[in-house]
Amino acid sequence: MPGPYDQQIEDLLAQYRRQRDAAAETRRRINETTATVTAPRQTVKITVGAQGEVTAVEFPTGAYRRMAPRELADVLLTTLQQARAEALRSVAGVLADGLPPGVTVPDLLQGRIDPDAVLPEDPAMPDPVRDYVDHGFQGENHE
Template identity: 35%
Template sequence: MSSPLHDRFEQAFTEFEEQKVALSDFERKLAESSKTVTAKNRAVSVTVDGQGDLMELKFPTNAYRTMAPAELSSLLVETIREAREQARASTTEMLETYLPGGMASFDMLNNPIDFEEILGEALRTADRMFSGMPSNTDRTEESR
C-alpha cells in the first residue's frame, strides 16, 4: 500500500525522467539541425548550425569575382544574418514543443531570459504540487 506522499514522489520522479528524455531529444535535434541560405544572386551560400554558428561558406558561382569588396562583404553579412534568423526561428519552433505551457510564447532566443521569474514559477509549481505536506520544521516539532 502506498501513501499519498509516496505517490507524489513517484509522480514527480516519472515527470522528471520524462523531461530528461525530452531534453536529450531536443539536444539531439538541435545538434543535427542546420539552415542553408543562398543569396539571391547565387554568389554565396551559407550554412549555420541550429544555434546559428557558421558551419560552411560556399561560392556556388563565379559571380563573387566581379563584385567590389564592399559589395561582397555586404552580401556575406546579409546572407549570414538571414541564415542565423532562420536557424533561430527553427530552433524556437522546436523549443516550443518542449516547454511547459505558457513558456512557449516566451522567445528565449531573442530576448533576455529572466531566470528569477522562471525559478519563481518553478517554485510556485512545486509549492502547489507538494502543498499540505509537513515541512522540516513541522516534523522536528512533532518529534519533540
C-alpha cells in the same frame, strides 16, 4: 506493506523522468539544427548551426569574381544574417512546446543549459520524503 503514497511517488518520478528525457531530446534537436541560405545570383551559399556559427561558406558560381570587394562583403553579411535568422526560426520551432522554469532561450541557444542542471536525475526533495522514497515508510507503529 506498501505505504499510502507509494503510487503517487512512483507517478511523480515517472513524470519527472519523462520531462528530463524530453529536455534532453530538445537539446539534441537544437544541436542538430542548421540553416543554409543562398544569395541572389548564387554568389555565396552560407550554412550556420543553431547558435549562428558558420559551418560552411560556398561560392556555387563564379559570380563573386565580377563583384567589387564592398559589394561582395555586403552580400556575405546579408546572407549570413539571413541564415542566422532562419536557424533561429528553426530553433524556435523546436522550442514551441515550452521551456522548463529557469531556462531562457538565449542560454539554451548558446549551449549553456545542461539537462542535468535543470532536471537532475536525483530530484531535490525534503529529507523525510527522500527517506520515504529510499526506504519506505518506517513510522513508529510500522517498523
